[in-house]
Amino acid sequence: MLMRIKQFADLCHLSVRALHLYDQLELFAPAVVDPANGYRYYDTDQLSEINTINSFKKIGFTLHEIRKMRTQQLSRDRV
Numbered sequence: 001m002l003m004r005i006k007q008f009a010d011l012c013h014l015s016v017r018a019l020h021l022y023d024q025l026e027l028f029a030p031a032v033v034d035p036a037n038g039y040r041y042y043d044t045d046q047l048s049e050i051n052t053i054n055s056f057k058k059i060g061f062t063l064h065e066i067r068k069m070r071t072q073q074l075s076r077d078r079v
Helices: 005-012 016-024 044-058 063-078
Strands: 002-004 040-043
Touching: 002 005, 005 016, 005 040, 005 044, 016 040, 040 044, 044 063
Parallel strands: none
Antiparallel strands: 002 040
């Protein structure tokens, strides 16, 4: 189910600003961006992914470290 950024942010206990930053850092992107108005939509299927990011943050990893770990994991998954 798709939801607007504010709904998703509230569900994940994050700010809209944090989700914008995650997208800017190429850490976590919206499922869909409407080309007509630029609205960002997130899918409930993305909840586990954002929860993983939040867990890493809680134990002290920086956003850049998390992005690096996720990039390495995606590279291994493609092999």
